[in-house]
């Protein structure tokens with residue numbers, strides 16, 4: 001169940017692109033044959049989604065910018081930021097939504113809400129590596145006629161978490177003469193994966209898949225992407241912990257948290273939480289009679 005979300009990302013895309021009014025530019029849904037209409041992907045990959053959101057924000061979007069610290073001031077917040085190739089900036093805003101990881105939220109909140117920060121630091125997050133392995137079609141004996149497989153917890157000797165037959169699910173992902181296999185490694189069950197090199201992971205994955213998929217050649221394309229501390233672990237008592245975190249942060253007016261460590265890890269959980277939050281903030285703004293500071297964040301230094 002823990003890994004189910006890997007198998008449902010096409011459904012997730014469906015939920016997101018149907019959110020009305022969120023996106024300025026329409027996303028192009030990949031045209032699949034009608035018998036494959038239950039799957040859905042976005043041309044250009046999921047990055048097209050954040051790209052479309054970014055376009056909507058225009059020059060209000062600050063990329064490669066890290067929030068170094070936050071200060072609470074009369075009528076709002078000042079967020080001190082560092083951008084890769086620019087001088088540090090300070091942004092003033094009336095309301096603040098922190099949409100980063102639990103660990104980063106803990107760091108930023110520590111001076112203002114130490115109890116919440118302490119709770120946030122206890123949320124474990126697992127790291128994983130995603131390997132995209134491309135093979136010549138003739139080097140793959142198995143016909144890969146499925147979405148792939150997930151490895152259950154009672155098979156600890158299997159070195160991967162799951163495998164997606166990427167070009168079976170989305171044929172546009174590979175040229176006709178090639179196969180694309182996406183391998184997930186690491187996670188909470190295999191924290192040691194972080195100490196391995198990309199080459200070691202590729203070798204392990206390839207030798208594991210060789211018998212299973214009747215591989216007769218090495219991958220001709222390899223891409224390894226690390227997602228460190230990316231998957232929060234919902235251990236027993238998580239819901240109560242989230243309630244305590246929210247109670248502690250509620251003491252700071254107009255500060256809000258969203259993210260995958262609160263109400264679900266999947267993309268649709270994150271979008272649902274963020275949408276609810278955005279609606280609440282819009283409603284609040286509409287009922288407020290007295291504006292104490294500019295609604296949009298402004299640069300103050």
Ligand SMILES: Cc1cc2nc3c(=O)[nH]c(=O)nc-3n(C[C@H](O)[C@H](O)[C@H](O)COP(=O)(O)OP(=O)(O)OC[C@H]3O[C@@H](n4cnc5c(N)ncnc54)[C@H](O)[C@@H]3O)c2cc1C
Pocket residue numbers: 005006007008009010012065066067068099100101104128130227230231258259260261265266267268270
């Ligand atoms: C490999 C992988 C595969 C997945 N597959 C699926 C799937 O198939 N289906 C599904 O539903 N879900 C999937 N998920 C889960 C889902 O994608 C994530 O849980 C979700 O995207 C997390 O969204 P988020 O907004 O909480 O965090 P993120 O998307 O991580 O966003 C947090 C952002 O905050 C920024 N940030 C952090 N600190 C600061 C700071 N100090 N200042 C400024 N910015 C900061 C980060 O740079 C980042 O951009 C997958 C996750 C992974 C890692």
